Amino acid sequence: MPLLSPLTLIDREILEQSIVFRGISATEMDPFFNTCQAKTYHPGKAIISAGEEGDGLYVILEGKVGVSIPQRGSDGEAEANGVFNLRIDTLESGICFGEYSLFDKKKVSATVSALVETRLFYLATEDFYRIIGTDLRIENIIYKNILQLLTHLRHFHLSKPLIHRFKRFFVEKFSLKSMVFFLKVL
Numbered sequence: 742m743p744l745l746s747p748l749t750l751i752d753r754e755i756l757e758q759s760i761v762f763r764g765i766s767a768t769e770m771d772p773f774f775n776t777c778q779a780k781t782y783h784p785g786k787a788i789i790s791a792g793e794e795g796d797g798l799y800v801i802l803e804g805k806v807g808v809s810i811p812q813r814g815s816d817g818e819a820e821a822n823g824v825f826n827l828r829i830d831t832l833e834s835g836i837c838f839g840e841y842s843l844f845d846k847k848k849v850s851a852t853v854s855a856l857v858e859t860r861l862f863y864l865a866t867e868d869f870y871r872i873i874g875t876d877l878r879i880e881n882i883i884y885k886n887i888l889q890l891l892t893h894l895r896h897f898h899l900s901k902p903l904i905h906r907f908k909r910f911f912v913e914k915f916s917l918k919s920m921v922f923f924l925k926v927l
Contacts, residue, residue: 743780752802759800760890761837764882772872777864782855791852795842797865804859806832809852
C-alpha cells in the first residue's frame, strides 16, 4: 500500500509544467490539487501491472520508475513465473503514465514499478472526468495535450490502433466542431 501525503508547492510546479497540464493556470489547477494526493512507492513496488485494468493518471513528482512488458515465450504467453522482465523505458520527474486508461478501457499493457523511492501525483479516472467536465477550456487544453503526447509517442513505439481508438473517443464524446479543433493538433 503506498504512503499518502498532501502535495507541496514544488509538486504543484512540477504538475503545472507536465505535458498533460501545460497551458492551464495555477488557479485552474486548484481542483486537481484539491482532489488528489501524492502517493509514495518503495523501490521494486509495482504501481500499475500489465493485464490489470487502468485506473487513472500518474505524474512522477520525485524518483524514477521502470516500464516493463511481460517476457513472451515461444507460444506468445507470459512465462509461467509471471516475471515481467523486459524493461522498455525509464521515466523520471514530470513525466506521466496511465494516460491511456483515461480513454481506453483495455487492460494495461505494461508494468510500471518504482526503481527508487518514488512520489507520484495520482488522479483517478472518475475524478479526472468530474473536474474537466466543469470547464470546457480546461477540457480542451488537456485533451489537446494528451493527443499531442500520443501522437509524439506513436513516432517512437506506439501502434496506430491506439491513436485511432483515441480519435474514436473524441468522435463519441464531442461535437464535430470540437473534433476539428483536436485534429488540427495532428
